[in-house]
Amino acid sequence: MRKNSIKNTRVNMEVQRELSEIIRLGIKDPRIHPMTSVVAVEVTPDLKYCKAYISVLGDEEASKATIQGLKSAEGYVRRELARRINLRNTPELKFILDQSIEYGVTMSRLIDEVTQGIQEDDDEKGMEEDKEEL
Missing domain, CATH: 3.30.300.20 (K homology (KH) domain)
Structure with a gap:
């Protein structure tokens, strides 16, 4: 077999x-x-x-x-x-x-944190560009 x-x-x-x-x-x-x-x-x-x-x-x-x-x-x-x-x-x-389920949850949380940080950086850059245009 x-x-x-x-x-x-x-x-x-x-x-x-x-x-x-x-x-x-x-x-x-x-x-x-x-x-x-x-x-x-x-x-x-x-x-x-x-x-x-x-x-x-x-x-x-x-x-x-x-x-x-x-x-x-x-x-x-x-x-x-x-x-x-x-x-x-x-x-x-x-x-x-x-521990694969726990590992998956941890990795998902880390990815969410990084994604949120990138979005915040993009928002800040957008605000700075708007100020420069004024």
Whole structure:
């Protein structure tokens, strides 16, 4: 099975859906932030390993605590995944904090600030040119 095969894509989607549900409803650990989502899942073609990219809406401390909580509940999550999805092998899970959403928001804010600064500079130049014409 190739990495980009249709079967692998379907397995990734199914694992992502079930992982999201297990994290949202199954785990009672107080360290896990309520606004936690599974952004993406990559299951290896041999179904032995799985990287789950987790996004947390909150500060950096909440993100670290959530990842720690997920790592401590890894056995439970894997057992639930095996119960819910019929796969030849239940993949070994690795939770990775995904900060791409936060990075995108930060970059968007910086672009807006630069754009606003350019507009203000243009407005000031326009006022100076109007004064010179008078």
